Amino acid sequence: MVAVMGVRRNITALTAAQRAAFVKAILTLKARGTYDTYVKLHADRINTDVDGGVRIGHRSPSFFPWHRKFLLSFEADLKTVDPSVDLPYWDWTTARSLTAAPWTADLMGGNGRTGDLMVTTGPFAYSTGKWPVTVAPDGRPYLWRQMATPGWTLPTSTDVGQVQAMGTYDTAPYDGTSNPGASMRNAAEGCLGTLNLHNRVHPWVGGSMATAGAPNDPVFWLHHCQLDRLFSQWQTRWPNSPYLPQAGVPGMLPGWNQPMAPWSTTPQQVWSHSQWYTYA
Amino acid sequence: MNPLTRRQLLAAGALAGAGVAVYGTRTEPATATEPATDQTVTYRGRQVTASARHATIDGVMLHMHRHGDGTWTSVMDHYRSFPTPFDAAKAAVVALNGAHLRAGEWWR
Numbered sequence: 001m002v003a004v005m006g007v008r009r010n011i012t013a014l015t016a017a018q019r020a021a022f023v024k025a026i027l028t029l030k031a032r033g034t035y036d037t038y039v040k041l042h043a044d045r046i047n048t049d050v051d052g053g054v055r056i057g058h059r060s061p062s063f064f065p066w067h068r069k070f071l072l073s074f075e076a077d078l079k080t081v082d083p084s085v086d087l088p089y090w091d092w093t094t095a096r097s098l099t100a101a102p103w104t105a106d107l108m109g110g111n112g113r114t115g116d117l118m119v120t121t122g123p124f125a126y127s128t129g130k131w132p133v134t135v136a137p138d139g140r141p142y143l144w145r146q147m148a149t150p151g152w153t154l155p156t157s158t159d160v161g162q163v164q165a166m167g168t169y170d171t172a173p174y175d176g177t178s179n180p181g182a183s184m185r186n187a188a189e190g191c192l193g194t195l196n197l198h199n200r201v202h203p204w205v206g207g208s209m210a211t212a213g214a215p216n217d218p219v220f221w222l223h224h225c226q227l228d229r230l231f232s233q234w235q236t237r238w239p240n241s242p243y244l245p246q247a248g249v250p251g252m253l254p255g256w257n258q259p260m261a262p263w264s265t266t267p268q269q270v271w272s273h274s275q276w277y278t279y280a
Numbered sequence: 281m282n283p284l285t286r287r288q289l290l291a292a293g294a295l296a297g298a299g300v301a302v303y304g305t306r307t308e309p310a311t312a313t314e315p316a317t318d319q320t321v322t323y324r325g326r327q328v329t330a331s332a333r334h335a336t337i338d339g340v341m342l343h344m345h346r347h348g349d350g351t352w353t354s355v356m357d358h359y360r361s362f363p364t365p366f367d368a369a370k371a372a373v374v375a376l377n378g379a380h381l382r383a384g385e386w387w388r
Contacts, residue, residue: 043387046358051348059347117377135387137343137355139380177348190359192349202359210375212343212355212387 004083006277011088011222012101019106022088023123025081026218027130034077039135039215041262046212051175053252056261059176060253061169061244063189064231065267066260067224072276074221086277089229090222092201093157098147108219112145117207119143124218136213143217146206154204155197163187163195164234170244174253184234198227229279243267326373335369340381344368
C-alpha cells in the first residue's frame with residue numbers, strides 16, 4: 001500500500017489535469033491487463049454471494065468492508081501508474097445531469113447511442129480501441145449504457161439522510177432479507193426497501209453497469225467511492241455502533257476479525273480508512 | 281411458437297409490469313407464476329427455456345440466484361430481482377439486445 005495519504009475528492013471538483021491523470025491511470029491498468037482482473041474478482045464474488053449461503057461481497061454485513069478493500073486495492077494499482085491519483089467519488093445526490101460530470105468526454109463519456117447502446121464518447125468509447133470488454137456475461141465487446149430508463153431514479157439527499165439516521169449496522173439474518181427499516185447495511189445496499197443507495201444506481205446507469213460485469217464501466221469506482229464516503233460519514237456519526245455480527249456466521253460470512261475472500265484482510269483491518277485516505 | 285399456457289401468460293403479465301413492479305427489488309412472492317416443469321417459448325426471437333430453478337437462452341445457461349425472499353436475479357440484471365427464473369430470463373433477453381450469452385464461467 002502506498003504510504004502517502006490520499007484525498008478522495010468529488011469528481012466534479014477535479015482539475016483538468018487531475019481528470020486526465022485519473023483517466024490515464026485507468027487506461028494504463030486496462031492495457032496492462034490488471035483492470036480485467038478486478039472485473040473477474042468482482043464477478044466471482046457477486047456470482048457466488050447468496051442469501052442463506054456464502055456471502056462476502058454482497059448481501060452481507062461485509063458488503064461495506066469488502067468493497068472498501070476492493071477500492072483500496074484498485075486505487076493502489078492506479079497509484080503505480082501515477083502516485084498523485086486518488087479515487088474520486090460521484091455524489092449522485094447533487095450530480096444528477098445525464099450530460100454533466102461524470103458523464104463528460106474528459107471523464108466517463110456519455111450515454112449509449114440509440115440502437116446498440118454503445119458508448120461512443122469519451123475515453124472508454126469502443127472506437128478508441130483502448131477499452132475492449134472481454135470479461136462479461138454477454139458477447140458485446142464494447143461498453144454500453146442505458147441511462148435513466150423509466151422506473152429508475154438516483155437516490156436523493158433525503159434517502160441518504162434516512163440511512164445515516166439508522167444506528168444499527170446490520171440485523172439478522174444478515175443477508176439480502178435483513179429488515180431495511182432496521183439494518184443500515186441493507187437499507188444502503190438496497191436488496192430490499194426503497195432507500196436503496198447502492199443497487200438501484202447500477203440499473204440507473206444501465207448496460208454494462210447493470211450486469212455481473214459491472215466494473216467494466218469505470219463509473220463503478222465512482223459510485224462505490226460515494227458509498228464508501230457515506231459509510232465513512234455513518235461511522236463518524238455512530239462511533240459506538242459495531243460491525244455485526246462480530247462472530248460472523250461460520251462458513252457463510254466473515255466476522256470482525258475473519259478474512260474476507262479472496263483476501264486475508266478482515267473487516268476490522270479496514271473499518272477505519274484513516275491510514276490511507278480522507279474525503280474532501 | 282408454442283401456444284402460451286395460462287401460467288406463461290401470468291408470467292408474461294408479471295414481466296410487463298416489471299420495470300415498475302420490481303423497482304427497489306422488492307417483488308411479490310414467486311410461487312404464483314413459477315412453472316412446475318420446463319417450458320420453452322420464443323421471446324423476441326430468442327428461445328427461452330425455464331424451469332422452477334434455472335433458465336437457458338438459445339440453449340445457453342443463464343447464471344442466476346434465488347434470493348432469500350424467493351426472487352431471482354441473473355447475470356444480465358444483477359442488481360434487481362424477478363419473481364421467477366422465466367421472468368429473469370425474459371428480462372435478460374431484453375438486456376442482451378440480440379447479443380449472445382457467454383457459456384460457462386466467463387469470470388474465471
